[in-house]
Each structure stands twice: as C-alpha cells, then as structure tokens.
Amino acid sequence: LNPAGKKGHKGRGKQFSNPEEIDRQMRLQREKEESGGAEKESSESEEESSSEDESESRKRSGVEGLIEIENPNRVSQKSKKVTEVDVSAPRELSRREREEIEKQKSAERYRKLHMEGKTEQARADLARLAIIKKQREEAAKKRGAVL
Template sequence: MPRGGKKGHKGRGKQFSNPEEIDRQMRAQKELEENGGAERGSSSESEEETSSDDEQPKRKGVEGLIEIENPNRVSQKSKKVVEIDVNAPKELSRREREEIEKQKAKERYMKLHLEGKTEQARADLARLAIIKKQREDAAKKREELRKGELGF
C-alpha cells in the first residue's frame, strides 16, 4: 500500500543535503568569521561609543540580516522633556474637529432662526399669523353671538 493510505501520498519526498555542499558552506562561514573578527577587533572601541548613541532595539529573526525600508513603519522615539513644546496648539482629531464644526453650525442656524431668516422660521411665522387670524375671527364671532343673545 502506498504511503498516505488509500488516496495516495501527497507532497514531496525528503531531500537530503549533499555532504560536500555542507562542508563548502561551513568553510565559507568560517572564513567570513575570521575576516570579520579581524576588522571588528580594531574598531571595537569606536563601535562601543556609537552603539550607546544609536540604541537600536534588538532585532528578531531575519530582521538583522535583511534591511527593510517600510515607509509605513514608524519607529517609536521618546521625546525629552526639553524638546516638548507646551505652547504649541494641540492638534484635534478628525472626530473632535467635526464635533466642534457641528456645534458652530447649529449655533449659527439657531441665531438665524431667531432672527427669522431661515425657511423654517418663515414657515413658522406664516403658520402663526394664520392661527392668530383664525382666533381673532373666532373671537369676533363669539362677541357677535353674545351680543345677539343679549339683544333677545
């Protein structure tokens, strides 16, 4: 029966590294370490001074081997107290700005509404005028009925 049961074996077979290739890679790595070690020994003092100034966080995994240029990635830099400007105006978020604009627009509308310059205010005033006229007419009719009743 084939590996993997009735359905058959899916996937690749195992591949083993060639021992000659492993030896060649080991030699190349040792040569790099020997050459790199000689250069590092002469400049170890200058590296110690610069490493304390840079203070880059320890890189994990492959990050140390590959330089990544990501414009969206923002590094967290802490500001010193002397660098912070207290007098600078605080930038509002989009929601805060929209909320303030909405409040100002509402205040403007209410001011115009009280002055009677908005369409809604005009419609309200017209409705009120009609109601006043109807009430006056009703009051006159009542007066006439009273006078008519008293006259009998």
C-alpha cells in the first residue's frame, strides 16, 4: 500500500496526559502523604531512631549503601588559592600550541634558507631568472642591432 521509497511509521504514537488527569493524580498523592504523615506522627513518639534509619536507607537504596562508588573518570575541579599559584613555573603547552610553534619555526627556517638560495625551489627560481635575463639581453642586442 505504501508508495515506493516511503517507509512506514516506526514507534508508538505520542500519548499526552490531559491536565485534569495530572491534577487528580497529584491530589491523590497529597492525600496519601497527609494520611501517612498522621500515622507517622503517632509512631514517631515511640521510635524516633527507626525513622532516621529509614531515611538513610531510602537515600542509599540497594548496593549504594554497601559500596562507596567513585567514578575514576570524573575529574573534580580543585580550585587553588591565589597565593598557591606559581606564576614563575613554566606552563605546559597543549599539543596544538606546540604544533603551531613548530610550524612557525620551520616556516622561518625555510624562508631563511630560501633567501640564501639553498633550497630546491630557490635554485629553480634562480635558474629561471638567469634564463630570462639572457633572453632579455639577447632581445636588447637584437633591438640595438636593428636600430
């Protein structure tokens, strides 16, 4: 039934809850908390320490209470005080900064060698210039001879 090249709809259609349903659910939840709160008040006078233990167990459910988990990949930002910062210490350059400096130095080295005529390109340029000078001299001689 689908035309060629058209894919069918994937996944479920989106379902939106209406505001009345959300309000009703929130009212029910509040009523549960209020009725539960009244029962807790009577039991709190008997056992205060047990409610503290319950709140801790709720915070750390499952294995979290048994094992201290620390992510080794997470780097915590340790801020230094201004007095602790050593300005005179050499700063480590990033890879990009090092490459940029190296690139500039090599370009400067090449330019210097090129000006001295020691590079292949400089030699080729000088040879081409010599040929052009000879051609111009010959053309000037011919013009001088014709006139």
